[in-house]
Amino acid sequence: MSVLSTVWGTFFPTNMPLSFHRRGISFRRILVVVTFSFVLCILYYSHSRRTQSATGFVPEEDVVIWPTEPPEIWAERAAQVKNAFLDAYHGYERYAFPHDELAPLSNASTNSFNRWGVTAVDSLDTMLLMGLKDEYERALPLIMNSNFSLPVNTAVPFFETVIRYLGGLLSAYALSNDSRLLTKADELGTKLSPAFNTESGFPVFGINTYEGVESGPPIGVLAEIASWQLEYSYLGKVTGKKEHVERAITITDLLNNANLTLSGGMYPTKWDLATGMPRDLHLSVGAAADSGHEYTLKQYLLTAQTDKENLEMYIRMTTHVINNLIFISPQRQLVYVTDMSTYKLEDTRVSHHFEHLSCFFPGLLALGVKMLPLDDLESLGIDVEELTRDLLPRDRRGYETLSEFSLADVHLWAAEAIAQTCYMTYADQPTGLGPEAVVMRAGGMFRTTLWMDAVRAWDRHGRQGSPPGVGDKLPWSEPPGLVSTRERDRATISRDYGVRNIAYYLRPEAVESFYMLWRVTGDVRWRYRGWHVFQAIEREAKTPSGYTCVDRVHMKVPVQLDLMPSYFLAETLKYLYLLFLDEDILPLDRWVFNTEAHPLPVFTWTPEELTTYGFAEEHLPSAML
Ligand SMILES: *[C@@H]1O[C@H](CO)[C@@H](O)[C@H](O)[C@H]1NC(C)=O
Numbered sequence: 001m002s003v004l005s006t007v008w009g010t011f012f013p014t015n016m017p018l019s020f021h022r023r024g025i026s027f028r029r030i031l032v033v034v035t036f037s038f039v040l041c042i043l044y045y046s047h048s049r050r051t052q053s054a055t056g057f058v059p060e061e062d063v064v065i066w067p068t069e070p071p072e073i074w075a076e077r078a079a080q081v082k083n084a085f086l087d088a089y090h091g092y093e094r095y096a097f098p099h100d101e102l103a104p105l106s107n108a109s110t111n112s113f114n115r116w117g118v119t120a121v122d123s124l125d126t127m128l129l130m131g132l133k134d135e136y137e138r139a140l141p142l143i144m145n146s147n148f149s150l151p152v153n154t155a156v157p158f159f160e161t162v163i164r165y166l167g168g169l170l171s172a173y174a175l176s177n178d179s180r181l182l183t184k185a186d187e188l189g190t191k192l193s194p195a196f197n198t199e200s201g202f203p204v205f206g207i208n209t210y211e212g213v214e215s216g217p218p219i220g221v222l223a224e225i226a227s228w229q230l231e232y233s234y235l236g237k238v239t240g241k242k243e244h245v246e247r248a249i250t251i252t253d254l255l256n257n258a259n260l261t262l263s264g265g266m267y268p269t270k271w272d273l274a275t276g277m278p279r280d281l282h283l284s285v286g287a288a289a290d291s292g293h294e295y296t297l298k299q300y301l302l303t304a305q306t307d308k309e310n311l312e313m314y315i316r317m318t319t320h321v322i323n324n325l326i327f328i329s330p331q332r333q334l335v336y337v338t339d340m341s342t343y344k345l346e347d348t349r350v351s352h353h354f355e356h357l358s359c360f361f362p363g364l365l366a367l368g369v370k371m372l373p374l375d376d377l378e379s380l381g382i383d384v385e386e387l388t389r390d391l392l393p394r395d396r397r398g399y400e401t402l403s404e405f406s407l408a409d410v411h412l413w414a415a416e417a418i419a420q421t422c423y424m425t426y427a428d429q430p431t432g433l434g435p436e437a438v439v440m441r442a443g444g445m446f447r448t449t450l451w452m453d454a455v456r457a458w459d460r461h462g463r464q465g466s467p468p469g470v471g472d473k474l475p476w477s478e479p480p481g482l483v484s485t486r487e488r489d490r491a492t493i494s495r496d497y498g499v500r501n502i503a504y505y506l507r508p509e510a511v512e513s514f515y516m517l518w519r520v521t522g523d524v525r526w527r528y529r530g531w532h533v534f535q536a537i538e539r540e541a542k543t544p545s546g547y548t549c550v551d552r553v554h555m556k557v558p559v560q561l562d563l564m565p566s567y568f569l570a571e572t573l574k575y576l577y578l579l580f581l582d583e584d585i586l587p588l589d590r591w592v593f594n595t596e597a598h599p600l601p602v603f604t605w606t607p608e609e610l611t612t613y614g615f616a617e618e619h620l621p622s623a624m625l
């Protein structure tokens with residue numbers, strides 16, 4: 001790409017009109033230029049291949065000096081996050097309560113999530129974890145008095161309502177043991193249930209909780225139709241109501257019965273709500289798909305590792321992602337997970353977009369590394385033959401090549417490398433805040449490198465240095481003295497990505513993964529990365545009445561928008577708090593975070609429940625077989 005555009009620029013200055021003939025450019029001249037460019041490309045390509053094969057893959061590593069501070073410092077930082085939460089919540093209470101969200105510059109409120117006070121409900125468990133009794137007591141009456149009603153002919157989004165409201169209520173119940181919260185959760189879960197009135201049983205997009213009618217398009221996206229089983233199975237467990245449990249089982253069966261041959265064993269993004277079958281071949285762990293993948297592992301963990309179908313799904317998904325969707329950039333060796341679409345068989349296009357939303361994925365991998373015997377899946381009754389039976393030969397080969405490595409190693413390296421890239425997208429910006437989406441430089445026409453290819457090359461040549469993408473990296477900064485936009489754009493080539501969406505929406509995914517990696521590896525670097533992110537939030541996103549989304553994070557002078565999403569209090573500040581808190585108050589083997597960071601306790605079904613709910617054998621704890 002860069003070679004071609006340079007050649008092009010030399011022969012055809014950009015101000016040249018597009019019609020060749022009027023300027024007297026002959027076909028022969030064009031042919032010469034095209035041939036010349038082609039030869040240059042070949043030379044460039046073969047040269048880079050030669051250097052790579054002669055030296056093997058030697059990962060680039062910067063020397064980063066990490067501070068050596070006394071460990072007591074972290075308790076004080078956790079206290080700073082708690083103060084940030086108080087500032088944010090008090091601003092909401094003062095200017096926006098009982099509406100949904102605070103507009104923290106104009107001191108106004110917005111109502112984009114049902115008008116049931118989403119910030120208060122989403123914040124309940126964070127208050128309990130931080131020991132904020134007064135704020136909690138002040139929020140409770142709003143919840144107790146809510147009837148989850150709506151004006152006629154409107155609808156609430158099923159997915160967002162489940163993860164924010166139902167998840168928030170259930171988590172606050174689990175942490176407080178206040179049965180009134182459970183009653184409200186049961187009421188809400190029941191009022192949302194008309195969403196399941198589709199032919200397949202997948203939930204439709206929206207419901208009117210007053211009229212009990214559902215509405216929405218006939219096609220759903222994975223994240224919205226397949227991430228509510230944690231909430232409904234825990235609700236079923238604690239209420240003892242069969243209908244809630246059955247919904248959670250139905251979704252597992254539906255997903256498990258889908259034909260995933262063409263998507264390599266991974267759930268694609270779009271699904272038909274009538275037939276329950278996939279409707280496209282777009283594979284992604286980012287927007288519209290993310291939590292659908294997240295809930296496979298988490299449903300398995302929440303049910304005390306009894307639900308084997310979800311575990312199998314997790315193994316198939318991660319294997320396909322590792323073999324096909326994780327790439328490494330050419331210069332800085334930034335490892336990223338992206339998405340691809342298959343239009344016709346053999347016409348597959350990789351976007352090389354890397355979304356902030358995808359930054360949850362390294363944390364999920366790390367959680368799997370901690371909780372699963374990845375190198376001894378047979379001990380859990382996982383049979384690779386069976387797992388790959390319906391896959392195409394090329395996808396089955398992916399399992400063979402991966403089996404040359406320790407699966408736990410590969411998952412952890414991928415987690416560390418991608419989470420580091422998430423961090424670099426923050427550290428590279430003058431604001432220290434990470435953009436919503438970047439587009440990675442894939443390395444020119446021929447040189448797109450799958451991360452696993454780099455790992456294999458590194459392995460073949462004696463594993464010098466850290467695995468590709470894992471070693472420390474220094475932030476990128478613009479070379480000094482550049483004036484024109486063009487010069488500055490060119491300079492970003494050495495950064496290996498362009499910023500595609502320049503806003504930071506106070507999202508949690510990066511610090512969520514730092515938290516998971518800190519708990520799983522005990523490596524203090526994750527705490528420092530999180531600390532840098534928190535300092536940037538304090539510096540750039542704080543307003544007199546709260547915290548706001550920020551635009552133009554890639555400029556020295558960013559622009560504050562006027563919105564404080566409820567997930568900032570439910571997720572971003574919660575994960576930062578837990579990251580700095582020394583005490584492990586939510587051990588990962590006893591609590592599972594829903595996709596809105598609401599922790600739910602791991603539970604087991606009693607023998608009576610298993611009989612009552614008619615569980616299939618796959619759902620039985622192995623001890624009961
Ligand atoms: C919003 O409230 C804060 C804190 O009370 C105050 O400092 C600020 O001036 C207010 N902004 C507007 C636009 O009223």
Ligand SMILES: *[C@@H]1O[C@H](CO)[C@@H](O)[C@H](O)[C@H]1NC(C)=O
Nearest residue numbers: 145146147148149150209210
């Ligand atoms: C629900 O509560 C709202 C506000 O408190 C009230 O206006 C409405 O009449 C109630 N609806 C029902 C069905 O009770």
Ligand SMILES: *[C@@H]1O[C@H](CO)[C@@H](O)[C@H](O)[C@H]1NC(C)=O
Nearest residue numbers: 173174175176177178179180
């Ligand atoms: C929770 O509350 C119930 C009564 O609502 C009580 O029976 C139970 O012992 C409590 N559990 C805990 C752990 O406090």
Ligand SMILES: *[C@@H]1O[C@H](CO)[C@@H](O)[C@H](O)[C@H]1NC(C)=O
Nearest residue numbers: 257258259260261262263390
């Ligand atoms: C699944 O789909 C593939 C490709 O369309 C097809 O060849 C295969 O027979 C299907 N498998 C089942 C079990 O229906």
